[in-house]
Amino acid sequence: MKTLNPTNLMAYSLGATLLGSGGGGHPKILYDLISYLMDTHGIVKIISISDLKEDDLVVPLAMVGAPLIFSEKIPNACMFDELYTNIKKEYPHKRIVLMPAEIGGCNALTPMILALKYSLPILDADLIGRAFPKINMCKPAVLKRPCNPTYVSDLMGNSIRLDLNRLELLELMVRDITVRFGSFSGIATFLFDGKNADDYVIEGSISQALEYGKQLSIPRDFISSIQTTLIGDGVITDVYHEMKNGFLLGHTIIKNNENHYKIYYQNEYLKISKNGVDVDGSPNIIAIIEKKTGQPLTSEALVYGIDVYILTINAPPFWTSPSSLPIVNYKLLDLETL
Amino acid sequence: MTYDKSYILGIDIGGTHVDIVAIDTNESIIAFHKEPVSEHIENCILRAIKQLLNKGIQAKHCKAIHLGTTLGINSLLELKSLYRVGVLRIAGHHPDLPPAFNWPIEKKKNIIASFETINGGREYNKNLISEFNPSEVHGAIDKLLTQGAESIAIIGVFSPLYSNDEDRVAQIITDAGYGDLPITLSRHVGGLGFIERENNTIINATLKKVFHNHFLDLEPKLKKLDFNGEVLITQNNGTLLSLQQALQFPIKTISSGPTNSLNGACKLAKLRQAIVIDIGGTSTEIGVIEDGFPRYSSSGATIAGIPTNFMLPSLEVLALGGGSIIRRQNNSYVIGPDSVGSQLYGESQSFHGNQLTLFDVGNVLLNQIPENGILPSLSKTEATRIMKQVIEQLQNKVNDIFIDDKVVILFVGGGSQNIPDEYLNEIHQRPLHYQVANAYGAALAEVCGTVDAIHQLGEDRQGVIDKLEQEAINQALANGAEIKSIRIIEKRLLPFYYMDNQLTRVIITAAGKKLLIDE
Numbered sequence: 001m002k003t004l005n006p007t008n009l010m011a012y013s014l015g016a017t018l019l020g021s022g023g024g025g026h027p028k029i030l031y032d033l034i035s036y037l038m039d040t041h042g043i044v045k046i047i048s049i050s051d052l053k054e055d056d057l058v059v060p061l062a063m064v065g066a067p068l069i070f071s072e073k074i075p076n077a078c079m080f081d082e083l084y085t086n087i088k089k090e091y092p093h094k095r096i097v098l099m100p101a102e103i104g105g106c107n108a109l110t111p112m113i114l115a116l117k118y119s120l121p122i123l124d125a126d127l128i129g130r131a132f133p134k135i136n137m138c139k140p141a142v143l144k145r146p147c148n149p150t151y152v153s154d155l156m157g158n159s160i161r162l163d164l165n166r167l168e169l170l171e172l173m174v175r176d177i178t179v180r181f182g183s184f185s186g187i188a189t190f191l192f193d194g195k196n197a198d199d200y201v202i203e204g205s206i207s208q209a210l211e212y213g214k215q216l217s218i219p220r221d222f223i224s225s226i227q228t229t230l231i232g233d234g235v236i237t238d239v240y241h242e243m244k245n246g247f248l249l250g251h252t253i254i255k256n257n258e259n260h261y262k263i264y265y266q267n268e269y270l271k272i273s274k275n276g277v278d279v280d281g282s283p284n285i286i287a288i289i290e291k292k293t294g295q296p297l298t299s300e301a302l303v304y305g306i307d308v309y310i311l312t313i314n315a316p317p318f319w320t321s322p323s324s325l326p327i328v329n330y331k332l333l334d335l336e337t338l
Numbered sequence: 339m340t341y342d343k344s345y346i347l348g349i350d351i352g353g354t355h356v357d358i359v360a361i362d363t364n365e366s367i368i369a370f371h372k373e374p375v376s377e378h379i380e381n382c383i384l385r386a387i388k389q390l391l392n393k394g395i396q397a398k399h400c401k402a403i404h405l406g407t408t409l410g411i412n413s414l415l416e417l418k419s420l421y422r423v424g425v426l427r428i429a430g431h432h433p434d435l436p437p438a439f440n441w442p443i444e445k446k447k448n449i450i451a452s453f454e455t456i457n458g459g460r461e462y463n464k465n466l467i468s469e470f471n472p473s474e475v476h477g478a479i480d481k482l483l484t485q486g487a488e489s490i491a492i493i494g495v496f497s498p499l500y501s502n503d504e505d506r507v508a509q510i511i512t513d514a515g516y517g518d519l520p521i522t523l524s525r526h527v528g529g530l531g532f533i534e535r536e537n538n539t540i541i542n543a544t545l546k547k548v549f550h551n552h553f554l555d556l557e558p559k560l561k562k563l564d565f566n567g568e569v570l571i572t573q574n575n576g577t578l579l580s581l582q583q584a585l586q587f588p589i590k591t592i593s594s595g596p597t598n599s600l601n602g603a604c605k606l607a608k609l610r611q612a613i614v615i616d617i618g619g620t621s622t623e624i625g626v627i628e629d630g631f632p633r634y635s636s637s638g639a640t641i642a643g644i645p646t647n648f649m650l651p652s653l654e655v656l657a658l659g660g661g662s663i664i665r666r667q668n669n670s671y672v673i674g675p676d677s678v679g680s681q682l683y684g685e686s687q688s689f690h691g692n693q694l695t696l697f698d699v700g701n702v703l704l705n706q707i708p709e710n711g712i713l714p715s716l717s718k719t720e721a722t723r724i725m726k727q728v729i730e731q732l733q734n735k736v737n738d739i740f741i742d743d744k745v746v747i748l749f750v751g752g753g754s755q756n757i758p759d760e761y762l763n764e765i766h767q768r769p770l771h772y773q774v775a776n777a778y779g780a781a782l783a784e785v786c787g788t789v790d791a792i793h794q795l796g797e798d799r800q801g802v803i804d805k806l807e808q809e810a811i812n813q814a815l816a817n818g819a820e821i822k823s824i825r826i827i828e829k830r831l832l833p834f835y836y837m838d839n840q841l842t843r844v845i846i847t848a849a850g851k852k853l854l855i856d857e
Contacts, residue, residue: 032533033435069462071531073495077434155431156468182461240799242833242840292635292652303649304829305634 002046002124004112006038008210014296015213016108018313019205021285022299023268024105024131025067033075034112041116047097048124049203056194057094059087060101060127061111064152064174065184066248067267068300070106073155079186080114082159083151087188090149099123101138101189103205104131104268104285105298110186122206127190129202129316130285132328133247133267135171140190140200142324150174150189154181202316219294223309231272231280231310232261233291239302241265252302254288254310261310263288265299271330272310281330283315341368341394343856344401346567348781349386350598350774351379351407354619354661354680355752357777358386360395363854365605365782369393370774372752375680379409379552384559397564401854406572406780408595409552410545410588414642417448419548421520423540424487425453426478428494428503429532430468437536442643449544452485454478458503459495467495470503475510483516489546491539493524495532498832499843501525520546527589529845530832534647538589541641545588553581570783572598574650575827576632577786577849592641593650594783595776600625600632600651602779603750606769612746613736616775617753619661620677624654624735649828654735660697660753661686664724671724673731687714699724700756729761750775786827786849787813795831795840803829803844810848819850 004012013027052058061080063070087096098111103126115122127138135141147170153159160177164170170189178185192200215222223230234256241250247266254261263286264271271281280286288297291307319328326332343362350357352375359370371393373386383405391397413419425437437453438446456478458470482490490511494503504523511521522543528535557569571584572594584591599616610630616623626633635652639645657675661682665672678685678693685691687698688711698714700706702721707713736747746765749757750772762768771778789810795802811824828847833840 032440036435036439066462068530071533073429073431073459073461073467074433074435074532076431182465182467183463239831290635292633305649307633 002048002207003043004046004122004206005043006035009034009038011213011217012206012210013109013213014216015209015211016103016105017296017298018212018216018287019108019129019209019285020104020131020296020298021268021270021282022265022288022297023067023133024102024107024298025063025070026298026301027106027109029067029070029106030075030109030112033077034109034116037077037113037116041119044112044115045121046124046206047121049197049201052097052123052194052197053095054193054195055094056097057091058097058099058123058192058194058197058200059188060099060190060200061114062101062107062187063110063184064178064187067106067298068248069183071300073182073184075113076155077113077117078157079153079155082157083153083186083188084114084118086151086159086161087191097121097123097194099201100126100205101187102126102128102131103202103209104128107131108206108209123201124206125197125201125203126205127200127202129205129318130283131268132282135174135189136167137328138190139202139318140192141167142327143199145190145192145199147189149191150187152177152181153186155184202318216294216296219289219291219309222294223289223311228311228313229280231312232256232259232274233307233309234259234261236302236304236306236308239304241299248299250299252288254308263310267299269299270333272312278330280312282333283319283325283328285313285315287311287313341396342399344399344854345395346401346781346852346854347387347390347403348777348779348783349383349403349405350595350776350780351383351405351409352595352618352776353408353412354682356382356386357774358390359771359774359777359781360390361778361781363856367771367774367778369395370771370777372773374683380556380559383556384563387560387563387565391563398566400565400567402567402852403560403565403569404572404578404780404783405570406594406598406776406783407591409548410592411595411642413545413548414445414541417444419551420449420544421489421547422451422486423449423543424451424479424482424485424490425536425540426482426490426492426507427453427455427536428458428470428492428497428507429455430457430459430466430495435533437540440645441537445642445644449540451487452482454481460497460500460503462496464500470506472506472510475507476514479511479514479516489520489522489543491522491524491536491543493532493536493539496530497523497525498529498535522546527587528647529830531647534645537644538646538648541592541644541646542587542589545592546585549585549588553585557581572780572783574648575786575847575849576601577784577827577847578852589648593648594780596623596625596651596653597632598779598783599623599750599776600627600779601782602775602777603627603748603769603772604630605782606750606771606775606778607746607748607767609746609748612748614748614750615732615736615754616751617749617756618659618751619682619753620657620659620679622656622658622732622751622753624656624732625651654738656731656735658696658728658731660695660700660756662696664694664696664699671727673724673728687716688712696728696753696756700758703758725757725761729757748772782851784849785814785817785819785852786847787811787815787817787819788845788847789813790843790845792841792843795842799840803846806844806846807848810846814848814850818853820853821850824848824850
């Protein structure tokens, strides 16, 4: 049986950070809370798509807001309790299976809070295969699946149910509610039945994060491995960001003696330019990795003076198909750059 | 011989020795001494200084005394001379995760007395998370004191941006007359990131005891010896802090030992790039100097196994030093991790003791009999094998952290003298005065100026930052830095979310060499 447990939690977190492309918040935000819950509640069972029964209800979960805020107003184990109670009331006879809505960053760990407290299994999949700044950048949104009902909750025990007839409203509503909740909320959205899984999931995301996490323990081997493309290396010489419309918007400059790299981000790293020329970007995953530790750095953790590698990893295949590429291609994205 | 020119004293207070150097206006060492550590650090310092006075140094020409110390880190590692800390969180959402959750268990048990959470704390936009209630403060402090708290750490959500709640709590405690109950406010010792800042705050709160014990009476005693120069303590970033500030914020000095040794080693060797291996009595620290300055690790630095968000020099630490105890195991040797430490003069075989140490192995290979000692009975063949193993362990560690194999490796620290020349290859160097590299680094510690203020960066972002950098530089100048060596060593921008015109807390530090001139 595949599990998430105290032994592989660190590797899982590292791999999830890498898949976050700088965004999604650093899993360390939740790591301690999960370890704390594991002390009392044990381990989390991971099931695969083939274990899913037709009428299982899969509940994708995420925290929404600015990662900088999670790290300051630290999450609470009760933040999904209200939301879970409401879902149970709505679907009293269904087996509930949890899933990370987004594998990249701290949300890889988010469903573990409920999974540990209520002994629920987690599905080895997610809605995105990495992290993206907007809710409409996920598989079911691209495939125009309904998002109803969506639940939003906060750290103080409030929970709201949304039933929206336009998908575009989801992003706006969740963002507004989240701002009212102190820029930090928990969300369950794109709930689906086991039989419809194909329209919703990027399969094997949890295994992928675990695999990358193990490889990252030897950074030098990892950067030369075949899944990765080394773009360059250097020292972080400037970090410039601001919060705008709920996003951490900014860029960082990384320099060595010959080259200068600029990486643009909107929560996630979305584009790299080398000496003024764009070289790679979304949907490929961009990672800035501290040379010494092999730690992938998230956008809010960038600090002046650190020695890093810049590398990219190919996007999950779903994002390179003709129907989804235009939505996330950095060449077409209206990046609000700074 | 007597010197009648200005000088600075650099003092390194380590686990086994207090090292002292005097440097002149050319940064040359004019005298140095190594004094074994005894119970009372203050007395060791005074004894070491008197030794220099015997060598012809005159108290009245001393412009400053720079203390570098591992007292803080050692007391955390050994869990000695620490206050038990009461943790007071101002966090209306009442987080489940207790303080010190991910600390090594022994540290948590010895340092944390108890914790309390009260209402208040801020959202990103300054709104209160929940209503602050002064009477909760009294209740919480009373509980913490009952649980044995001797020092209080106060952490408010978003306090680096909004200090209101922490300041109110501090005021309430002061007004309530809890005597000299030491308090530490988190905003003074850390940036955003609640858990790491909380850890910084607790460490600072607990360390106040050891600094209080060792440094409170130092200045008056130095005055009695006619030393009227400033007494300063080196901090993590290689710059200086007043003794008064260090008593308030001991955590700022916690990593100054490695910083001093890295800087000192490179300046002794006159190199701008090197790997530095500092072998002390109980441990070896390996760091990297690039372009004249230590390489730093990211925000994930740990102190004695405790995660913090301090920027510290990136270091590899090995439990291997001159006093490391060596044991035979099957066909090889186990070196350390324990050390005879400050008992080297009683327990090592060279001093009739029972323990075989690296010091003894060195003596055998170098055919060297220490004063009042003997030559240990270990065979040359065995000694050679042990020394080869030591060099291999060090080289392996270096290979772990550094790819470029042409960079010079500097051996410094008292433990380095145990390695005979023939074990070193062409890229290994032991610069002159390598035994006191750390104290030399302390003597060279820089003067800084810091700006910590809230500004609207707005349209003219770069303009505003340039102006603030200039302010920091001017302050460094005013504090006695030499103009041509000044540079910016720290630049942190903490934006206020959703506020107009990029309202930002800006922290900029400029540092430069201390200007020392002869009268």
